Amino acid sequence: MLKKGEQTKEHILICAEKAFSRKGYYESQVSDISKLAQIAKGTIYQYFRNKESLYISLIEKYVVEWENKVALNLNDFMGQGISQDYARAYLRHRIAKTMAFFAENQDRANIILRMSSGLNDVIEHVVRIFEDSVMKAIVDDIKIGQQFGHISSSLNIDFAGNVILGGVLRISYFYFVLKKQNYNIHDMDSLTDEMVKVIENTLNMYQPEKN
Amino acid sequence: MLKKGEQTKEHILICAEKAFSRKGYYESQVSDISKLAQIAKGTIYQYFRNKESLYISLIEKYVVEWENKVALNLNDFMGQGISQDYARAYLRHRIAKTMAFFAENQDRANIILRMSSGLNDVIEHVVRIFEDSVMKAIVDDIKIGQQFGHISSSLNIDFAGNVILGGVLRISYFYFVLKKQNYNIHDMDSLTDEMVKVIENTLNMYQPEKN
Amino acid sequence: MLKKGEQTKEHILICAEKAFSRKGYYESQVSDISKLAQIAKGTIYQYFRNKESLYISLIEKYVVEWENKVALNLNDFMGQGISQDYARAYLRHRIAKTMAFFAENQDRANIILRMSSGLNDVIEHVVRIFEDSVMKAIVDDIKIGQQFGHISSSLNIDFAGNVILGGVLRISYFYFVLKKQNYNIHDMDSLTDEMVKVIENTLNMYQPEKN
Amino acid sequence: MLKKGEQTKEHILICAEKAFSRKGYYESQVSDISKLAQIAKGTIYQYFRNKESLYISLIEKYVVEWENKVALNLNDFMGQGISQDYARAYLRHRIAKTMAFFAENQDRANIILRMSSGLNDVIEHVVRIFEDSVMKAIVDDIKIGQQFGHISSSLNIDFAGNVILGGVLRISYFYFVLKKQNYNIHDMDSLTDEMVKVIENTLNMYQPEKN
DNA sequence: CATGAATGAGTTTTCATTCAT
DNA sequence: TATGAATGAAAACTCATTCAT
Structure with missing residues (x-):
């Protein structure tokens, strides 16, 4: 059980989550949060240096x-049948949990x-x-593909x-905004090829009705 | 050729693009844009109702x-060899152009x-x-998969x-934030299955070293 | 003649002087100044980064x-009679001007x-x-001195x-607060002696009715 | 010996003195004082109506x-030798004690x-x-006076x-700010004359090397 | 068309003070 | 007495927008 101070801090974080979820960081005002939380504006500043640090605390909590x-111990999946099976189980676990993470808390997902x-x-x-x-455009292309029989x-x-x-x-974001990887013009071609391959998969x- | 007025409006949009690219919508000030454009703040309001409408104009231009x-006429790709080939060529065109669209203008991509x-x-x-x-987490999982030989x-x-x-x-965004599709708990399972399948592809x- | 901007800045400084004179730095609010000046609060921030910088500008002006x-050219006092005379004239000029500086502007003096x-x-x-x-205490001491005939x-x-x-x-301020000069206990005695001498002068x- | 309550009150005054000495009245916060005193903020309000009254108590203590x-009994100085001697001793006592008052407590002096x-x-x-x-300006003038031989x-x-x-x-403060005395323009001249005389003394x- | 000084509503933030425990 | 969480009035400051020139 949390003591008074911790409780209030937690309460503020939950109300801030609601506020930021509805209107985003800039459109949410500290007074919105204090009203939602039914506490005085000043109380928020007892627990968070400023609005920015409140937002950061939220993300860090996430x-x-x-x-x-x-997270799950890899061992939990091992020693049970063939490795391919637990590899798939492991992957499934990751995906299921991540999607549940978003699905179970609307505000957090927002x-x-x-x-x-x-x-x-x-x-x-x-x-x-x-x-x-x-x-x-993508959807239209898929539909055309379906008409032509390339796509199931x-x-x-x-x-x-x-x-x-x-x-x-x-x-695009990774290669052209973050640019953690340098790439040259030639890479654009192979990048495109890779992307095309993934999409085809x-x-x-070309393998309709295959399964 | 653009007349004076059109030129100024275009100039403002280009400078707004620079500003918004650097600091985003809220952190960019109208005065930042006017300084970049080397015009008076008031001039911006001759061409755009307000800051918001300036931002919107930019996105609409994009x-x-x-x-x-x-966009490209579907006909351009037809009547040339078998349909599978031009379908792939068409897909490739879309992908290549979209990525180029981002790669060629840093500010726009930002x-x-x-x-x-x-x-x-x-x-x-x-x-x-x-x-x-x-x-x-994803990268680590891929590496483990490679160690076990499941992944090339x-x-x-x-x-x-x-x-x-x-x-x-x-x-996650589409199903849990936009929620254009209703889904029930059972869908979560099939959603996960679909996602796992795409990732495996x-x-x-399971097909390492296959190619 | 000052142009618009300079005029406004000067006007703000004059009103700030009034406000600070009445209530001091901390008790004066920016809104007090803007009301006195009959301008908007924001206008003050067009000319001064903040309240502090406004106050500093004032002092620097002083x-x-x-x-x-x-200031006066030393030469103005020379070549006129004996040097003792112009030395006294010079001293008198300094004192008169400094006191007039305070006497002529009540707010500034405040x-x-x-x-x-x-x-x-x-x-x-x-x-x-x-x-x-x-x-x-000082006044009482002087009166006692007068009763005893030591003081005119x-x-x-x-x-x-x-x-x-x-x-x-x-x-006291110079030696015990600013402490630009180190002093030791012995200095305290000579400091006192010096002070006594000045006061006696x-x-x-001891020289009553002497003049 | 002070009882508990008196002790705490005294302790608060001493810590307030430290705080006010460092940052002045407005820049010192009640929480600064409570931290220095290692007591809760509320405790201060058990002993002082508010921050202002705490400051006032301090000054009154001074x-x-x-x-x-x-203070010293005038009699202590009397009946001992000629009156001129004890008058000087008395003056010396006042000065010495006042300067010691400031020198012995840095915070108080501040x-x-x-x-x-x-x-x-x-x-x-x-x-x-x-x-x-x-x-x-004063120092420069004195140096010039020394060069010309008017000042030792x-x-x-x-x-x-x-x-x-x-x-x-x-x-200046007494006559132009406090204005307890009315003065007219003619007084300015005699005021200046008096001041010049004091400074010359x-x-x-004019009496260098005289002693 | 262009300017940029002026505006003021709206926000964040502070901090002395209170009061239930 | 002592506490410290909570308060909220009050202050500084911002910045999109206007408008007279």
Whole structure:
């Protein structure tokens, strides 16, 4: 059981989560949080140096929570049947836990996943337009592929489309924004080839009805 | 050729792009943009109703630019050899153009892809910690898979890792934040199965050294 | 003639002088100044980084003003009679100008001379009690000296008392607070001797009715 | 021996003295004092109505302490030799005790003598610039006087300069800020004359090497 | 069209003070 | 008495937006 101070701090974090989830970092005001928490503004500053540090505490909490949820002793999966089976079980565990991590807490998911978090509603909407355009192109392409028989008509289009969109945007982000890897023009070609391969696999192209 | 007014408006958009790229929407001030553009603050308001509408104009421009870049008449790819070939060529075209779209304009990529756009440096850094944690887990798992021989040792780990991260985050975002699709608990299982399948394909698991 | 911007800045400085003069630095609020100046609070921040820098600007202006007032070419006093005469004239000029500097601008004098400037009225009053106690002791001593005939009965008691109080406090401040000079216990004795000598001179003790 | 309550009150006063000495009234926070005293903030309010009253108590304590230190029965000095001698001894006693009063307690001296007490470091520094400017002018003048032979070259410049500065500032303060005395323009002249006379005495001008 | 000084509503943040334990 | 968590009024400061020139 937490003592008074710890309780209040926890309470503030939970209310801050609600506030940031609804309106993002910049559009949320400290007074919103204090109202949600039904405490005085000053009380928040007893526990957090400022608004920024409150937000940071929240994210840091998420990192710990995710690690606790996902982590599992590798040994638990070993020594049980053939290695391929437990490798798949292990992978499944990771994926299931990560998705559950987002599914079980709406506010947390909003904060972590809202890709252009912190923008106000009007802007958020326009930012979505871009993603929707790209998504629409992907979906249309899949449908054409299905008409031509390259892609199984039983494919879950939404699912496949989002995996592809996520992959392309993330790859672009990694190589062109973060630029942790230097790449040259030639790499662009092989990057594209790799991406095409992944997408073909995802779509099971050219192998319709194979399973 | 653009007239004076159009020129100034275009100039403002380019400078706004620089500013928003560096500091995101909220941390960029109208005065930053006017300084970059070497014009008076008031002039910006001659062309844009307010800061928000300036940002929106930018994103809307991006949608058009991307569509122009990516769009291509399907006919161009048809009537040339077997349909499988032009389907692949078409997919390749889409991917190549989209990645080039990001690669060729750093500021644009920053604005569209910076997944927690608009947050200040300190916060941005902590948000990255979360993604880095997830990424690290994926990379570690891939390495273990390679040690056990389930995954080809020639796999580009950064590439595969980012595709997977992008896919998982986007799927979570789509189903748990946007929630355009209702899902029930049973769906969570099949969602996970689908995701596992995609990842196995991406990693070419169980078929190491096959190619 | 000053242009618009310079005029406003000057106007703010003058109003800040009034405000600081009345209530000191801490008790004066930026909104007090803006009200006095009949401008918006924000306007003040167009010209001064913050309240502190506004106060500093004021003091820096005073330094320049005093220097301009007091400074005089030494040559102006030379070549006119014997050197003792122009030395006295020069000294007189310095003193007269410095005192006029304070006498001619009430607010400026308040800000520079209010020895415990910035304290609120209640506290200011108590701080005065200390000075008044010391002053009273000095005045009483002078009166006793007059009764005993050591001190001329025509002495301006207020004047002499304040000179002595100012001297003693300043010497204490210089040696015991600023401590630019190291001193040892022995110095205390000679310091006292020096001080006694100055006071005796000021009081013309032992030489009553001599002039 | 003090009882518990009295002890605590005394302890708080001593810690408040430290705090106010370091940062002045406004920049010192009640929490600073409670931390120094290693007691809870609330405890301070058991003994003092508020921060202001704590400060006032301190100053009032100083008045008593100074009076105790300086006061001495006039009779002690009488009946012992000629009156001139004990008059001088008496004056010496007053001066010595007052200076010791400041020298023996650094914090007390800081609080009472810091002439612009309560201002923060940055501002304090600029306020010093004014005093330094005036002091520099005085010192320079004294040096010129020494070159011309009006002033003894053995004069302690720092001492004389500070006595003069203290005297001039105090006189200005008394007549132009406190204005307990009305004065008219003609008085300015005689005020100046008096001041010049005092300074000449202090500097022993025109009588170099006379002693 | 262009300017940039002026605006003031809106935010964050501080800190002396209170009061239930 | 002593505590320290909670308070909230009050202050500094910001910055998008306006408008007279």
